[in-house]
Amino acid sequence: NAGVTQTPKFQVLKTGQSMTLQCAQDMNHNSMYWYRQDPGMGLRLIYYSASEGTTDKGEVPNGYNVSRLNKREFSLRLESAAPSQTSVYFCASRLTMDTEAFFGQGTRLTVV
Amino acid sequence: RKEVEQDPGPFNVPEGATVAFNCTYSNSASQSFFWYRQDCRKEPKLLMSVYSSGNEDGRFTAQLNRASQYISLLIRDSKLSDSATYLCVVNKGNRDDKIIFGKGTRLHILP
Numbered sequence: 001n002a003g004v005t006q007t008p009k010f011q012v013l014k015t016g017q018s019m020t021l022q023c024a025q026d027m028n029h030n031s032m033y034w035y036r037q038d039p040g041m042g043l044r045l046i047y048y049s050a051s052e053g054t055t056d057k058g059e060v061p062n063g064y065n066v067s068r069l070n071k072r073e074f075s076l077r078l079e080s081a082a083p084s085q086t087s088v089y090f091c092a093s094r095l096t097m098d099t100e101a102f103f104g105q106g107t108r109l110t111v112v
Numbered sequence: 113r114k115e116v117e118q119d120p121g122p123f124n125v126p127e128g129a130t131v132a133f134n135c136t137y138s139n140s141a142s143q144s145f146f147w148y149r150q151d152c153r154k155e156p157k158l159l160m161s162v163y164s165s166g167n168e169d170g171r172f173t174a175q176l177n178r179a180s181q182y183i184s185l186l187i188r189d190s191k192l193s194d195s196a197t198y199l200c201v202v203n204k205g206n207r208d209d210k211i212i213f214g215k216g217t218r219l220h221i222l223p
Contacts, residue, residue, distance in 0.1 A: 031209050042215030043156070043199070050209040058210065090155055097209050098144045101201075103155035 002026050006091050006104035013081040013111045021076040021107050023091030031094050032074035033101065034058075034066060036087040043090065049074055081111045113138045116202050118214035126222050129190050133217045135200030136182045144203040145183050147174055149196045150216065156199055159185075187219075195221045 007022045023032065034046040035058075045058030049068040063085060065077045074093075078085060088108050094101040118135045125131045137145075145162035160167065162174040162183050173186040183202075187194055200214035 033211065035213075040215075043213040045210060045212075048209060056209075088153070092211075094211075097203055097207070100146055100158045100161060101211055103157070105155050106153075 004091055004093055004102050004104040006089075006107050008107060009105065010108045011110070013078075013109065015082060015111060017081050018077065018079050019081065020078075021089055021091075021109075022073070023075065023104055024073045025093040025102070026072065027093065027095070027102065028071070029093035029095050029102075030071070031097070031101075032068065033092040034064075034074070034076045035090045035092065036060065036085075037090060037106075038087050046076065046089075081109075083111045085109065086111045115139060115204075115212045116200055116214040118198075118200050118217050120215060120217060122218040122220050124220045124222055125190055127190060127192055130186065130188045131190055131219065132184060132186045133198055133200075133219075134182050134184050135202075135214050136180075137200075137202045137212075138181070139202070139205050140178075140181060141205030142202045143205055145174075145176055146201040147172075147183075147185050148199040148201055148213075150199055151196050156213075159198070190219075190221050192221050192223060195219055 004025045033048040035043040047066040049055045052071045091104040092101040147159040148156040149159045150156040166175045171188045175184045197216040199216045204210040
């Protein structure tokens with residue numbers, strides 16, 4: 001039972017490079033989320049998707065794009081990475097607005 | 113007022129003691145509440161949901177006070193393994209699918 005799977009687990013990018021963080025869930029959840037976590041800042045919502053085909057901005061969307069490819073997959077793209085995007089990124093999913101969220105193991109991204 | 117506020121701690125508590133955390137939320141329309149636990153550099157994991165009538169799971173008790181808009185977590189007979197950061201989680205409400213996390217309360221259980 002995989003739950004929420006994120007790839008890659010670690011990544012180092014140079015400033016200006018692009019990359020896509022992948023997230024997939026096998027729990028038939030409707031909602032999916034991308035968060036970043038920085039020391040002392042807690043979890044901050046980047047983008048979320050309430051259902052397949054919809055995406056909405058969260059608290060810190062600048063510099064990111066997302067795609068809800070299908071019900072299972074929700075990807076996060078950095079078009080031109082900046083050192084300020086060095087962080088730990090977590091993907092999460094949940095069945096409905098009233099249920100708990102499940103998290104992936106995180107992607108540790110460093111932009112140099 | 114921030115949407116979800118927690119005392120960041122750290123709470124340094126001797127093993128076997130009882131410790132309690134509170135978390136306040138600003139949106140009276142919020143309907144669902146949770147406590148998560150996060151260990152260093154790991155993903156958050158659900159500790160327990162918080163129901164209107166309160167709920168207990170072993171040494172852990174969660175309470176909701178809608179009138180004062182806060183939730184609480186009580187840990188009895190604390191263990192060394194309880195050392196972690198505890199995150200308060202509140203659904204946005206008003207049919208908004210956002211999940212709002214508090215910044216967390218750090219707990220250190222001392223031997």
